[in-house]
Amino acid sequence: MTRFDETKASSRPPKEGRKRRINEGDGVTQIALPFVYRPRFGRSDFVAAPSNAAARAWVLDAEAPYRWPEGRMALWGEGGTGKTHLLSIWAGRYGAPVMAGERLNERDVAALFSQGGFKAVALDNADRVPSEHDLLHLINLVREHRVFLLMAGRLPPARWPAMLPDLASRLRATSSVPLGQAEEDLLHRLLLRLLAERQIVVAPQVTEWLLRRLPRRASAVRDCVSALDQAAMASGGKVTRVLAASVLEGLFARDGEP
Numbered sequence: 001m002t003r004f005d006e007t008k009a010s011s012r013p014p015k016e017g018r019k020r021r022i023n024e025g026d027g028v029t030q031i032a033l034p035f036v037y038r039p040r041f042g043r044s045d046f047v048a049a050p051s052n053a054a055a056r057a058w059v060l061d062a063e064a065p066y067r068w069p070e071g072r073m074a075l076w077g078e079g080g081t082g083k084t085h086l087l088s089i090w091a092g093r094y095g096a097p098v099m100a101g102e103r104l105n106e107r108d109v110a111a112l113f114s115q116g117g118f119k120a121v122a123l124d125n126a127d128r129v130p131s132e133h134d135l136l137h138l139i140n141l142v143r144e145h146r147v148f149l150l151m152a153g154r155l156p157p158a159r160w161p162a163m164l165p166d167l168a169s170r171l172r173a174t175s176s177v178p179l180g181q182a183e184e185d186l187l188h189r190l191l192l193r194l195l196a197e198r199q200i201v202v203a204p205q206v207t208e209w210l211l212r213r214l215p216r217r218a219s220a221v222r223d224c225v226s227a228l229d230q231a232a233m234a235s236g237g238k239v240t241r242v243l244a245a246s247v248l249e250g251l252f253a254r255d256g257e258p
Contacts, residue, residue, distance in 0.1 A: 045085070045193065046082065046085055046086065046089060047082070047186055047189050047190050047193060049182065049183050049185065049186035050183060051081070051179065051180035051181060051182055051183055051186060052081070052082055052086070052179045052180070054177050054178070055075055055082075055086055055177045055178070055179045056086070058073060058175075058177045059073070059075065059086055059087075059089075059090050059150065059177075060086070060089065060090070065094075065120070065148040065150075068148065068175055069173065069174075069175050070143060070173060070174075071142065071143070071146065071147065071148045071149060072139070072142070072148075072149045072150075072151070072173075072174045072175065073148075073149075073150050073151070073174070073175050073176065073177065074126065074150075074151040074152065074153060074156065074157045074174050074175070074176040074177075075087060075150070075151070075152040075153075075176070075177060075178075075179060076152070076153050076154060076155055076156045076157075076176055076177075076178055076179070077154070077178050077179035077180065078154060078181075078217065078218075078219060079154065079218075079219040079222075080182075080217065080218035080219030080220075080221070080222045081179040081180070081181075081182065081218050081219075082179055082218070083124075083152040083153075083179055084124050084152060086152075086179070087122050087124055087150055087152045088122075090120075090122065090150050091120070091122040091150070094118075094119060094120035094148065095118060095119075095120070096118060096119075096120035096121050096122045096148075096150070097112055097118060097121055097122070098122045098123075098124065099112075099121070099122065099123050099124070099138075100124055100125060101123055101124060101125035101126045101127065101128040101129045101135075101153075102125055102128050102129075102130070104123065104129045104130070104131075104134050104135065104138065105130075105131070105134050106131075106133065106134045106137050109134065109137055109138050109141060110137075110141075113141050113145060116145075118147065119147050119148065120147055120148040120149070120150070121138070121142060121147055121148070121149050121150075122149075122150050122151075122152075123138065123149065123150070123151045123152070124151075124152050125152065125153065126151035126152060126153045126157070126160070127153030127154060127155055127157075127160045127161075128153075132161075132162055132163060132164045132167050133164070135167060136164055136166055136167040136170065139167070139170050151174070156176040156178070157171040157172075157174040157176055158171055158172050158174075158176075181216065181217070182216070182217065182218040182221075184216075186218070187211065187214070187216065187218065187221055188211060190218055190221050190222075191207060191210070191211060191214075191221050191224075191225065192207070194221065194222060194225040195207075195225055195228075198225060198229045200225070200228060200229055200232060200239060201238070201239070202228075202239045202244075203239075205241075206239060206240065206241050206244055209241055209244065210224065210244055210248070213248055214248070220251070223251060224247065224248070224251060227247045227250065227251060228243070228244065228247050231243055231246065231247050
């Protein structure tokens, strides 16, 4: 669990030096070093589009949390639509601790609220919390301490698994806003931004070639750029159309797409 600082996140410079050379006898071999990619979650990095306009209005407007019923809101949509990014921007604005749903537990939640000093809490992957009791405990503490809670998941909260009647009731009472399928313009700008974040230089004609063939999902663009990064480091060369075609073939084979 962390307190998210939007300023630090958006100003972090890209990590330089994707490769280094080592000597092997009389020759020189170029090898790829592991490169830990850290996405930038500053507000200026968010790609605004009609598909996320409603979510931006309900989250980024300064007065929006005061209009949330019971001070709770949930973002939902498929992977890659910007839920984590938007949640992180919001957390940076309010100095909110950011918790990962997969690791949420009652002990950490109790320790967080015993420390206090915050007026908002963010929970990513809220639909993946292992224990329903722990999620219910968090929601109850948020209401008791009168702090805002922003959650993110792939489905609206009313469809999250909940066998506990109290939790099911609270989830049904939680307002939610979707982030929809990405438009063509958003996919284009997202591809360019992700390539720039990873310092990958791609010729415009290759970029356009990729966009015509990628599935129309933001998650597919994200996966493609990650795979391109790995392939370019492994080959030690430029991202050509041949390399891009090889990457796409691998992604389609993995996902079972034609």
